[in-house]
Amino acid sequence: MSTETVDPQATDVAADPSKASRFGLRSRVLRDYGIVLILIVLFVVLAVANDAFLTTTNLLNILDQWAPLGIIAMGMTFVLISGGFDLSAGAIYALAGVIAAKSANELGVVPGILLGCLVGVAAGGLNGLLITAAKINAFVATLATSIIVGGITLAITNGNIVFVHARGFPTLARGELIGIRYPVLMLAAAIVLAALVLHKTAFGRYVYAAGGNPEAARLSGIRVGWVQTATYMAVGFGAGLAGTIIAARLSTATPDAGGYPLLFDVFSAVIIGGTSIAGGYGAIWRTVLGVLLLALIGNGFNLMNVDTVYQRIIFGAIILFAVWVDQMARRRSTR
Amino acid sequence: MSAAVAPHIELAGIGKRYGGIQALGGIDLAIAPGTVHALVGENGAGKSTLGKIVGGVIRPDDGEMRVLGEPVRHHAPRDALRHGITVIAQEIALVPDRSIIENVFLGLEPRRAGFVSSRALRRRFAELAERASFELPPDAVVGTLPLAEQQRVEILRGLARDAKLIVFDEPTAALSPPEARALFASIGRLREAGTTIVYVSHFLEEVLALADAVTILKDGRLVRTADAAAETVETLITSMLGRALKTTFPAKVRSAPDAPVVLEIEGLGRGTVVQDASLHVRAGEIVALAGLVGAGRSELARLIFGADRADRGVVRIDGDAFRARRPGDALRRGIAMLPESRKEQALVMDRSVLENVTLAHLGGMCVAGGFVASSREWSRGTAMLERVGVRPQLPKAPVSALSGGNQQKVALGKWLIETPRLLIVDEPTRGVDVGAKRAIYDLIVALAQQGMAVLLISSEVEEALGLAHRVLVMRGGRIVAELDGETTPEAVMSHAFGAVGTEPHTTTTLRMTTGEQPSHAAEETT
Ligand SMILES: Nc1ncnc2c1ncn2[C@@H]1O[C@H](COP(=O)(O)OP(=O)(O)OP(=O)(O)O)[C@@H](O)[C@H]1O
Numbered sequence: 019m020s021t022e023t024v025d026p027q028a029t030d031v032a033a034d035p036s037k038a039s040r041f042g043l044r045s046r047v048l049r050d051y052g053i054v055l056i057l058i059v060l061f062v063v064l065a066v067a068n069d070a071f072l073t074t075t076n077l078l079n080i081l082d083q084w085a086p087l088g089i090i091a092m093g094m095t096f097v098l099i100s101g102g103f104d105l106s107a108g109a110i111y112a113l114a115g116v117i118a119a120k121s122a123n124e125l126g127v128v129p130g131i132l133l134g135c136l137v138g139v140a141a142g143g144l145n146g147l148l149i150t151a152a153k154i155n156a157f158v159a160t161l162a163t164s165i166i167v168g169g170i171t172l173a174i175t176n177g178n179i180v181f182v183h184a185r186g187f188p189t190l191a192r193g194e195l196i197g198i199r200y201p202v203l204m205l206a207a208a209i210v211l212a213a214l215v216l217h218k219t220a221f222g223r224y225v226y227a228a229g230g231n232p233e234a235a236r237l238s239g240i241r242v243g244w245v246q247t248a249t250y251m252a253v254g255f256g257a258g259l260a261g262t263i264i265a266a267r268l269s270t271a272t273p274d275a276g277g278y279p280l281l282f283d284v285f286s287a288v289i290i291g292g293t294s295i296a297g298g299y300g301a302i303w304r305t306v307l308g309v310l311l312l313a314l315i316g317n318g319f320n321l322m323n324v325d326t327v328y329q330r331i332i333f334g335a336i337i338l339f340a341v342w343v344d345q346m347a348r349r350r351s352t353r
Numbered sequence: 354m355s356a357a358v359a360p361h362i363e364l365a366g367i368g369k370r371y372g373g374i375q376a377l378g379g380i381d382l383a384i385a386p387g388t389v390h391a392l393v394g395e396n397g398a399g400k401s402t403l404g405k406i407v408g409g410v411i412r413p414d415d416g417e418m419r420v421l422g423e424p425v426r427h428h429a430p431r432d433a434l435r436h437g438i439t440v441i442a443q444e445i446a447l448v449p450d451r452s453i454i455e456n457v458f459l460g461l462e463p464r465r466a467g468f469v470s471s472r473a474l475r476r477r478f479a480e481l482a483e484r485a486s487f488e489l490p491p492d493a494v495v496g497t498l499p500l501a502e503q504q505r506v507e508i509l510r511g512l513a514r515d516a517k518l519i520v521f522d523e524p525t526a527a528l529s530p531p532e533a534r535a536l537f538a539s540i541g542r543l544r545e546a547g548t549t550i551v552y553v554s555h556f557l558e559e560v561l562a563l564a565d566a567v568t569i570l571k572d573g574r575l576v577r578t579a580d581a582a583a584e585t586v587e588t589l590i591t592s593m594l595g596r597a598l599k600t601t602f603p604a605k606v607r608s609a610p611d612a613p614v615v616l617e618i619e620g621l622g623r624g625t626v627v628q629d630a631s632l633h634v635r636a637g638e639i640v641a642l643a644g645l646v647g648a649g650r651s652e653l654a655r656l657i658f659g660a661d662r663a664d665r666g667v668v669r670i671d672g673d674a675f676r677a678r679r680p681g682d683a684l685r686r687g688i689a690m691l692p693e694s695r696k697e698q699a700l701v702m703d704r705s706v707l708e709n710v711t712l713a714h715l716g717g718m719c720v721a722g723g724f725v726a727s728s729r730e731w732s733r734g735t736a737m738l739e740r741v742g743v744r745p746q747l748p749k750a751p752v753s754a755l756s757g758g759n760q761q762k763v764a765l766g767k768w769l770i771e772t773p774r775l776l777i778v779d780e781p782t783r784g785v786d787v788g789a790k791r792a793i794y795d796l797i798v799a800l801a802q803q804g805m806a807v808l809l810i811s812s813e814v815e816e817a818l819g820l821a822h823r824v825l826v827m828r829g830g831r832i833v834a835e836l837d838g839e840t841t842p843e844a845v846m847s848h849a850f851g852a853v854g855t856e857p858h859t860t861t862t863l864r865m866t867t868g869e870q871p872s873h874a875a876e877e878t879t
């Protein structure tokens with residue numbers, strides 16, 4: 019814990035490679051890039067085992083399919099690093115889909131998309147205020163908002179599926195640019211934006227400081243409450259956009275869309291990547307790799323026709339394994 | 354040390370590397386049982402590393418260790434504990450939400466026939482406290498205790514585990530003189546009872562008074578081990594630094610008596626913690642707040658800085674009423690405050706040294722869009738690290754990889770990136786070695802001469818007297834005396850304690866006597 023590096027290159031400056039013990043070097047590489055290794059192995063295995071895997075269509079399909087989750091995971095990375103936690107992203111995702119679908123029908127495509135995202139931002143802002151201003155524990159606060167948001171979704175829809183008849187709305191999910199679907203492009207944009215903000219701006223520094231040592235951050239003049247609230251708004255935005263994309267993709271919005279698999283997959287992606295739920299440690303590239311790993315596992319199952327019942331079991335086991343490898347490497351490198 | 358006694362612990366060729374840095378190399382050391390063995394050396398010399406190796410907190414890369422003649426290999430602190438060794442770390446590690454008694458027996462309870470027998474535990478607790486010769490309320494929550502008592506809890510923790518060798522890493526760095534004295538008394542008791550003590554400290558007088566033998570480390574190498582009786586403060590300093598140190602404190606420059614008042618407070622208070630505090634600090638003036646730990650000094654500073662809200666009173670900065678609602682307000686007004694505890698309040702341990710030193714002033718290093726201008730950050734940050742003397746210069750390493758004293762320098766440097774109007778420093782040299790202390794004093798004095806106002810809080814009376822133009826003594830949340838900077842440590846302490854003579858049991862007045870000898874103790878050395 020105490021000697022985790024700041025970013026992959028952090029301690030390399032300190033280390034004179036010629037003198038660095040081989041063990042130290044090896045474990046550092048394992049710690050920082052263990053997940054990369056797992057990803058590469060899985061990629062090669064899938065490529066060898068199944069001809070259908072290594073095709074542009076399949077790979078782009080995977081990305082398209084996982085883009086909404088990836089977008090939420092970007093926001094969640096901010097929340098976790100800043101020392102927070104958000105259980106309501108799934109509920110926000112469902113509400114945003116419903117709101118986007120309804121307003122696309124009634125007000126038009128663009129207002130539909132904007133309102134879908136806006137509802138997420140608003141819910142995230144509410145979470146942030148409850149947690150930072152009212153000082154309610156993040157688990158409790160977001161659990162409560164997720165119930166409330168779920169209730170609102172039900173109230174709006176009466177529990178019915180909302181069908182989209184606004185022409186043009188599905189384009190958000192199905193349109194293409196240079197052969198790549200919009201959601202994939204949006205994911206790419208989200209990654210770039212998140213990485214820039216987290217790793218290159220003062221705000222990003224504040225996010226790390228807020229999660230790493232909130233008291234030190236506060237005494238450094240940082241408005242920790244605002245920083246954390248902003249991260250909840252970011253994940254809210256991600257969930258809102260993701261819900262809107264799904265509504266567009268399916269041309270329907272289901273009130274119970276944001277069930278537990280979605281939320282758990284988001285957390286899995288972020289945590290497998292190596293971002294700490296204790297706050298203060300993590301990176302965007304880590305979450306990107308986490309999402310890719312989940313995507314490959316899911317795709318592998320489908321290509322190999324693994325029964326969905328067993329899929330979840332194996333899925334959980336792989337997550338445990340990945341996290342275990344990561345922690346082993348970390349523990350060693352602190353010795 | 355008489356060679357006849359078989360050593361309690363013996364190290365042969367012990368070495369430890371971190372990346373390319375040799376933190377420790379070729380250490381041969383034998384520590385006799387029932388003695389106090391001191392480790393001294395500059396910041397980063399490897400004292401804590403050596404202590405941690407002995408205590409199984411980290412594993413050495415080279416060398417061998419024998420405990421009572423038997424070769425040992427610690428893989429974790431519990432292995433060391435099995436050999437009767439425990440470490441009381443530079444940064445205390447207790448479970449803050451739990452009671453004292455729970456902390457003391459943490460992990461030991463299950464052995465008691467399936468359920469925790471609280472009566473037996475309490476009896477055992479009383480025995481331990483007796484052995485260490487201090488009293489602690491067993492049910493108090495650890496997080497609410499002052500540091501000195503947390504340390505006692507750690508000592509009891511060690512004793513509860515039958516520790517025969519206790520490593521103390523800078524135990525007095527954050528203690529006030531009476532607390533330190535109480536600690537020396539219990540260390541004396543432990544030694545009489547046959548416990549071996551390894552004692553790391555930057556207070557060299559303390560080391561000489563307490564220790565039987567001293568080992569000097571420099572740059573990870575052992576310079577020499579000698580009888581404490583054969584050493585003086587000067588010989589220690591010369592070997593530690595590789596040069597003599599002329600004086601401990603820079604010469605005092607009188608501040609202009611008519612300089613503008615930068616900070617003025619009137620009737621400032623918060624609950625019973627700080628009551629009716631009034632003071633002023635002029636430009637160029639260094640004013641010390643002296644007093645015992647818990648007298649309300651840090652709390653007063655926090656009110657000025659906006660870290661806590663005052664519920665009465667006025668603060669004026671440059672003559673204008675100013676109320677800091679949060680630290681950011683104070684910072685924008687040119688007030689900086691180095692807080693009391695570097696680990697809890699000043700540093701983000703997992704982040705890099707550079708990020709830590711620039712954190713409070715990042716706004717001024719940004720280009721459009723809030724992007725950090727990395728070259729500007731690098732040049733200003735590294736210049737500051739250089740200025741406060743952080744070594745080794747590893748701006749990209751996590752700050753947790755620095756030695757304690759170097760972390761303290763980062764914590765201080767962080768507030769000087771932009772020179773403040775008013776600098777509040779709470780224990781600025783906590784854990785800093787004698788050489789680097791002088792560099793920090795020079796820095797503070799130079800900044801004051803350029804017109805900065807300084808409010809200094811220090812538990813080292815000599816430090817307060819060595820730097821300050823005026824000394825304000827606090828007791829029970831109130832400012833009870835204003836003394837001239839030329840006053841004596843005794844005068845300060847008697848005000849700090851209240852009516853003279855009410856001071857609790859005074860066996861040795863170690864820290865006070867060090868003040869009696871001129872604090873420029875090392876003056877004669879060349
Ligand atoms: N976890 C770590 N990673 C990298 N370097 C480390 C780590 N811990 C210690 N070091 C380095 O090892 C050297 C010795 O550090 P150590 O903490 O033992 O010094 P020290 O003598 O206790 O100093 P101080 O008086 O400041 O407490 C320093 O150069 C420090 O930077």
Ligand SMILES: [Mg+2]
Nearest residue numbers: 401443756757
């Ligand atoms: Mg140390």
